[in-house]
Amino acid sequence: MYSLLNENIQYIKGVGPKKAEKMNKLNIYTIRDAIYYFPRQFEDRSKEKKIFQLVDTEKITVRVKIDRITGNKFKKINMTILYVSDDTGSAKLVFFNRNYIKNTFRVGDIVKVFGTVKIMDNSAIEMHNCEIEYDRVDKNTGIILPVYNLSKGISNKDIMGVIRNIFDSSDIKIPEYLPSKIITQYNLTDIEFAIRNMHFPTSKENLKIAMYRMIFEEFLFMQLGLFVIKGGIKIVEGISFKKSEELSLIEQSIPFKLTRAQKKAYNEILEDMSSKKSMNRLVQGDVGSGKTVVAQLALANCALNGYQGAYMAPTEILAKQHYESFIEFFKDTKIKVKIITGSTTKKQADRILEELESGNIDIIIGTHALIQERVVFKNLGLVITDEQHRFGVKQRGKLSVKSSNPDVLVMSATPIPRTLALILYGDLDISIIDELPPGRKPIETIAIEKRKREDFYNKKVKEELSKGHQVYVVCPLVEESEVLDVLSVEEVYEQLKHEFFKDYRVGLLHGKMKASEKDEVMELFKQKEIDILVSTTVIEVGVNVPNATYMIVENAERFGLAQLHQLRGRVGRGSDKSYCTLIYDSKTEVTKQRMGIMEETNDGFKISEKDLEIRGPGDFFGTRQHGLPELRVANLFKHIKILRVAQKVAREIYADDPALMKKENHQMKLNVSRMFESIGENMSL
Incomplete structure (x- = not known):
């Protein structure tokens, strides 16, 4: 209709x-x-005071009578003065270049005035260029x-x-679209009342009632939409993995002691894997907290039970790095590990896929290549996706449908605030590795203004290079921009190579390079053939070069805090003290606040909470790839209690009517679809 x-x-x-x-x-x-x-x-x-109650600089409404009106010109400025009073005192209303005032109001009129109070040296009270209207009009004064x-x-x-x-x-x-039983059960106001009071609240209480309704429905629609995209929250029967003696031997062969947090996460995973229901778990761990070994042990448990495991990484560089560490980890076992990425030749890929389908490969590591239709498993038992937010909401399920009900483990080195994790991963249990292995030194971070940049490169960076250490320099753009006053990776590379560091080897790395070129540059950096690597954020996740001790971020104001923390985590991987310098070109209070947070703490979870608070979920990951529509009223930080209630309701609705086909859900279905259209998401409802 x-x-x-x-x-x-x-x-x-x-x-x-x-x-x-x-x-x-x-x-x-x-x-x-x-x-x-x-x-x-x-x-x-709406708050009114008498004249004798007025305080200097406060913004307030007063109801007064006009006693006298004068007008004159002062240096080309037309000034209109209204002398007003109430039963407690008198004041002066001064208007600049607002001639219509003296033609609109008359002596004797009762008016309402809203503005900033000025108490003059002689104690006289004035209000300049204030809002003024007739008493009982209530359009711009006397209202919220x-x-x-x-x-x-x-x-x-x-x-x-x-x-x-x-x-x-x-x-x-404005037709009602929430089912009446939800409105009644959760004591919500009707939509007409809510919308009207969201714009013109008749009281503070009514504004509160209206806001609760709008916040509740925003969270409800968003969660319903995410359940639809993810394919729901069904608890299904899965594989029950048994812990073998061989797994205990692998645990004992690890050359270091697991931290308390690693043990806790690992035990939670083993418990899930041994149960009859499919595991759906998110493992969050700060940079360098040791998530990989937990994933390796989980995959070992899977393989030793006769099932295959898949590990999907977001970039080819990271996939190859994981492959190398997996080969090392499983070298004394019979577990067979292979890798497949976009750059794997057709001949190699065909052979690997044949082995995978026949069951001759126990663990396969790869990028998006793993979710292609031609990738077929004999008996997939465990799916691990690394840095899940980089794949977008939908892709998580594409690997798990390659088997009946495999266990699913999602790894993230981007500490996600619990509030955001509740929405993005509302259908997963959460394990947190919030403890760094012993010996990891905190990275000393300073933020400097762009004007100090040259001096910093000439002194501090050269001092670090003279010790035989290596340096990362990260830029937000690949090429020079006509729109943004931001240094590009190509500009910085040329400048550092030909001006500041003529005697050192400077390398260049960015996303527009071919995969083979990127691999070559990264390998040269690992082998210490490059001293300074100038790069975009392609080195953000997972790259491990222990000799690199300095991270420099150009135009740091262009990055989110979580992203800056990720970049900082590329150093501090060896035994030497490491540093991070953020060069910023903005004088806003928000920028200074954000740089201050990075200087104060190395705790990724604290940083992510602040990042969400300052930037909101839309920019939290630096892109909208996470698949969250914009919230108009709801705030993930302030309204966590309402979120939990709305999530419970969404879960109940989805369990009862997954396609929202019931008559009472029809209008709600349209609103959910409309909400997700804003991010180009086809709901397929």
């Missing part, structure tokens, strides 16, 4: 084609877009005023006017 909410915004009174174009820049195209364009904050103008994000040509009053005109139209109805 067609709804007037889908009508073009230009047909609302006071808009028209020209203003509609300007509103389009705010992503307001339809009436629906407008009523869901919620204020970013509210200014409480919505404050919207704006664009050029659109004022706050414009948006307020458009919303008011929509609400004043008797033809436009």
Whole structure:
């Protein structure tokens, strides 16, 4: 059924084609877009004071009588002064270049005024360029005023006017889309009340009631959408793995002692693997916390039970690095390990795939190549995806469908705040490795402004190179940009090679290079044939070069905190003290705050919480690849209790009606689809 909410915004009174174009820049195209364009904050103008109660610099509303009006010109500025009073005192309202004031109001009028109080040296009270309107009008004073994000040509009053005109139209109805049983059970207000009070709250209490409803439904729709994308949260019967004596021997052969946190995560995995239900577990561990050995032991348990294991890494460099460490780890066992990536030749790949299908390979390591249709397993028992967020939400399931019900383990070296993990991985149990192995030294981090850059390279970096150590320099862009004032990797490479470090070997690495070229550069760096590696974030995850002791990040303000922490984790892998310097080119308070956090702590979980708080989930990973739609009202940080309730409701709805086909869920289904369209996600509902 067609709804007037889908009508073009230009047909609302006071808009028209020209203003509609300007509103389009705010992503307001339809009436629906407008009523869901919620204020970013509210200014409480409902609180009133008498004149004798006024305090300097406070913003407040007063109700006064106009006693006298004067107007004069001062240095081309037209000044209008209203002398006003109430039963407690008098004040002066001063307006600059607002001539209409003296033609709008008259002596004797009772008016409401909202503005900033100025107590002058002679104790006289003034308010300059304040909001003024007749008593009982309540359009801009005496109310809780919505404050919207704006664009050029659109004022706050414009948006307020458009919303008011929509609400004043008797033809436009906002239909309820949540099932009545949910509204009743969770004490939610109806949608009409919620939307109206989200824009023009009649009281603080009503604003609170309206916000609860909108936050609840945002979390509910987002979680339902993610359940649909992931294929749900069904508990299914899986493989029950038995712990063998051989596994105990492999545990004993590890040349170091597992940390308490590693043991805890490993025991949780073994418990899951031994149970009859399929394992779905996320293992989070900070950079260098030792997740790989836990994964290797889990895969050993799988292989020793006669099943195959798959380990999917996000990049070819990381896949090859893991392959080398797996070969070393399993060298004294009969467990056969192979690798397949995008650069594996057809002949090699055909042979590997044949062995995989016949069961002659126990563990296969690879990149996205593993989820191709032609990859067939004989009896896949365990699937591990590393750095899961880089694959996007949907890809996690593509490996696990290659067998009936394999166990699934998701590894992440990007510490994800529990709040975000609850949403992204609502269907997984979570293990956290929050302890670094003994001997890992904290990395000394400093942030410097760009103006100190030259001096830093000439002194501190040369000092480190003279010790025989190696250095990473990371840049946000591959090529020079006409739009952004940001150093590109190519510019920095040329500058360092020909100006600062003529006597050293400087290498270049970025995503536009061929896989073979990247491998060659990385190998040269590992073999100490390159002193300074200038790179983009392709070295962000997993690369292990113990002799590299310095990480330098150019234009550090362009990166998220979690990403900076990942980059910092590329050093500090050997026995020597390591350093990280963040060079930033921004004087904003937010940048200074973010750089300060990096200087203060090496704790990835603390950093990730701050990153989410400052940047929001949309930018948390530096891309929207994680598949989360934008939240208009809900805040993952502040509203965790509501999230938990909404997640429980979503789980119940999905279990009962996975395709949202029931009549009472039909409208909700449309809203879930609409929400995920914003990130180009086809819900296939």
